[in-house]
Amino acid sequence: MSPVIELAAVARQYDLDGTPVLGPLTLTVAPGTALAVTGPSGSGKSTLLNLIAGLDRPSSGSITVAGERLDRLGEAALARYRRDRIGMVFQFFHLLDDLTVQDNVLLPAQLTGRPAAAARARAAELLELLGIARHRHAYPGRLSGGERQRVAVARALINRPALLLADEPTGALDSAAGADVRDLLVDLHRAGQTVVLVTHDAGLADACADRRIHLVDGQVATDSGDPATSAAAVTR
Template sequence: MSAPIIEIRDVSKTYDASDAARPALADFSLEVAAGEALAVLGPSGSGKSTLLNLIAGLDRPDRGVVRIAGTPVHELGEAALAGYRRERIGMVFQFFNLLDDLTVEDNVLIPAQLAGTGRVEARERANELLTRLGIARFARAYPGTLSGGQRQRVAVARALMNNPPLLLADEPTGALDSESAAEVRELLGALVAEGRTLVLVTHDTGLAAQCATRIIELVDGRLARDVRNTPLAVAR
């Protein structure tokens, strides 16, 4: 049996140093196999964002092990963490995090530029992704001229630019109207149907049902539920 792409062992994380502070995660363990699409549900303050930040190397655990695709993320220095995020992680955010003074194409190219990919190869990859995601006609446009759903498609293209083994999505439909949210659900569902590994933090139960092969729920920093799911995008 192959090693899990995500291995989290006995992790605890507290942001307040006082003895009375409730941990954001408490003795938390989780394994995720390559090709799984994991939706993380739970109320505000349950530890969802902390879990995503630990996987991305944006936070460090107080104790425990965070190993992603064989990399001990909890042991890495800042320079190594930057390389890890560049090569292993694609991130999609609630508010897109696009640069408004760059064109759509230039936003998508940023990860390749940071990785030192050749200009011709990078532009071919960007064009391929924009075409695949149905937004190639906006390559020369600026993000501010696009709808929310279109901007999130640009963000997904940017996240996929370096073909990372793991895609992280933090409330990807949270800032969208219902029509744009439906577009993004369809997009993420298509990526899951292709077998891409996804960790999705969301309050959107419809998104979880449509896209996730597995759903967990966190309560007070602990695992309260862990169930398998047949994504609607795959079941059709």
Template sequence: MPSTPVIELCEVSRRYDAAAEGPPALCDASLTVHRGEAVAILGPSGSGKSTLLNLIAGLDRPDTGTVTVDGVRVDRLGEAASARYRRAKIGMIFQFFNLLDDLTVADNVALPAQLAGMYRATAHRRAAELLETLGIDRHARAYPGRLSGGERQRVAVARALINRPPLLLADEPTGALDSASGQDVRGLLSELHADGQTVVLVTHDLALARTCATRTIEVVDGRIAADGINVPAEAVR
């Protein structure tokens, strides 16, 4: 396993309502993810898995503990610095795609690169390359509303990869898809990991975890309850 850590969480806790009884959303979580790993975070609704993902993404701050991603102390960043961090370090894939319906597919993919300061023509060349690689270049001039769910998620993946992030985060990436499209996205994420992309995904989709992840983390009541290496499917046949 590669030795370079991309994610280091140390005793991280987050409580959204200081007056509330019961466990915090996340409690004393420590986690290291190495470059090239694909990690699936599993757990019931309300277990803290999305909180964990949001802390890694810099969308939330811990009450205690430290969050370091690719050498950046994320827990210390202000709002503007957090936005720059996400553009430079993080690619994000969401359950409901979060594409802009009034922009073409190509414009959706190129937008994060332009926001990061890339010239428009350069951003669109990079977008065209990604769309071709992901097999959806024929839809470059279409609008997202005319695409299937699986195609829209491929556009979202291309957008997430446009700035060549060291870390790809996916929040229920197959949750809004039918079974065929879900299988398509599972295959795509597996290919990205095989090419060396570090991936952390939150999912209820056990097939996604088994197919795409080399490691599974279970979160229960805000605590990391289990952390284990996945056995490849072909090894148990």
């Protein structure tokens, strides 16, 4: 089975005369993997996520996600890729306050032109699965932080993406709501969803991921999927 993510000698450099903020980095992620990306601030975590999301372009190297060669796509094609192939969950939810929960979840499906009845059935399925069906006609401002993050996850999953990207998904939540989102990510992974999770929270990474890479100065310092780097970390 082909990897969901393939990065080959990818580097991102903003200053032409400076050190790359990321890479060169080679990485493959198999379908069904939950990968946690950790590291200190400035280590390249967000840059890596933005490259995989097609929100940024590599200075060199190639990026293939779900069969799409991102570094060769124009802006319109990248927008379609983000719409059709991936789901994204952010720290601060980015829900539309003037839309109901159901309408927030339906929005990506409407943008892809999915039949309305099928989209509504998928939204109902997700809201039930995530335990927020009773809030489908409520507005986001009336929900708790944990409930809003569940809405954001439902919105990210409505088009059945090959890949779910989560950027500090518990960073704006209290401990109880954070635990709810952690359990949700665990359940999604168990159901076979491929996930890339960027987090400063080692506990979240340990609970949700079956593979973990730790970035330092734009390089992979350790990779639990690579015995060589894992052994090197133990001997330090």
